[in-house]
Amino acid sequence: MANNKQKVSVFAPASIGNVSVGFDVLGMAVKPVDGTLLGDVVDVEYSDNSSDLIVIGQFADKLPSNKEDNIVWSCLLLFNQALAQANQEVVDVSLTLDKKMPVGSGLGSSACSVVAALAALNLYYQTFQQFSFSKQEMLEMMGQMEAQISGSLHYDNVAPCYYGGLQLMVPDEKVISRTLPSFNDCFYVMAYPGIEVSTKAAREVLPAQYSRADVIRHGQNLATFVDACHRQDKQQAFSVLTDVVAEPYRTSLLPKYQQAHDYLMAQGALAVGISGSGPTLFSVCQSEQQAKEFAQWLESHYLQEVNGQSFGFVHVCQVDENGAAELAAK
Ligand SMILES: Nc1ncnc2c1ncn2[C@@H]1O[C@H](COP(=O)(O)OP(=O)(O)O)[C@@H](O)[C@H]1O
Numbered sequence: 001m002a003n004n005k006q007k008v009s010v011f012a013p014a015s016i017g018n019v020s021v022g023f024d025v026l027g028m029a030v031k032p033v034d035g036t037l038l039g040d041v042v043d044v045e046y047s048d049n050s051s052d053l054i055v056i057g058q059f060a061d062k063l064p065s066n067k068e069d070n071i072v073w074s075c076l077l078l079f080n081q082a083l084a085q086a087n088q089e090v091v092d093v094s095l096t097l098d099k100k101m102p103v104g105s106g107l108g109s110s111a112c113s114v115v116a117a118l119a120a121l122n123l124y125y126q127t128f129q130q131f132s133f134s135k136q137e138m139l140e141m142m143g144q145m146e147a148q149i150s151g152s153l154h155y156d157n158v159a160p161c162y163y164g165g166l167q168l169m170v171p172d173e174k175v176i177s178r179t180l181p182s183f184n185d186c187f188y189v190m191a192y193p194g195i196e197v198s199t200k201a202a203r204e205v206l207p208a209q210y211s212r213a214d215v216i217r218h219g220q221n222l223a224t225f226v227d228a229c230h231r232q233d234k235q236q237a238f239s240v241l242t243d244v245v246a247e248p249y250r251t252s253l254l255p256k257y258q259q260a261h262d263y264l265m266a267q268g269a270l271a272v273g274i275s276g277s278g279p280t281l282f283s284v285c286q287s288e289q290q291a292k293e294f295a296q297w298l299e300s301h302y303l304q305e306v307n308g309q310s311f312g313f314v315h316v317c318q319v320d321e322n323g324a325a326e327l328a329a330k
């Protein structure tokens, strides 16, 4: 029997879409080493009235004010539709989104909301209604919701956000995504400058066609990276982390990116790239000490002010192997 103590809470982490060499087909979940929750949290609890959505958190005011335009609400509608199709009872729930992620940041912000919402709904039904969808079914729903927001179906944020680790999208709908061995002793400096770049707009600047030379280089870089991941050959993997598909066309949307890239590479970064569609920059480091030095430099040289205020931040991260995770109920 339903009662007002029925509540679950799920955290979904930030991710690096593309990882430079895998446009739309590679993504990696990250977590700050200092324990900061870099991602969104969704609570689902019993409602004896009707279903509802409340949005709280640092970036709540950057989202549409009406709940119908929030992707978390669309997730609830999709989940309920899937329940009905599976002949399951649909119950009223109250959702709370803690929007910790800036929108249009290149950190997979919409994916964080989508994954946290759908994973929390599934956990709620599993715990209190003795029914749940499979991970595969969940990932398909997450892809559908991400496509609704960004205008095209790409799993490179939702898959790592849900499963954790480094994920490779495979063109097999029964699989969708496979976990690659990642470099979990590396440090990834994530620098969000505090300006917004919409994924949709950053996709529109890309060319419709590429030269044969670019196609060859892209295929070679991606294949070499995947092979090096399997052999855990760090030097080889990061030596080919060059994006020929998106970065050359997106750099103009990212003030100070090229200077920061060139500086960090000259200082010995293993690699520097655009996280997702930007504006977040990621830099791969051998040691935590180097990562901390880069973080300090990026704080003074990559963050920007908008109307005299800075919304940017820098985190030293490692790979988040867990992906979406239940949080202890408050
Ligand atoms: N819960 C949500 N989280 C993030 N964006 C949302 C959410 N609900 C609606 N949106 C809208 O979706 C769009 C997301 O933009 P996008 O550039 O894809 O973000 P990101 O790259 O950070 O995922 C924005 O227009 C935003 O207002």
Ligand SMILES: N[C@@H](CCOP(=O)(O)O)C(=O)O
Binding pocket: 017, 018, 023, 024, 025, 104, 105, 106, 107, 108, 109, 110, 154, 156, 157, 199, 202, 203, 246, 275, 276, 277, 278
């Ligand atoms: N493959 C996508 C990734 C978008 O990531 P986001 O974090 O910017 O939403 C792209 O590069 O367009």
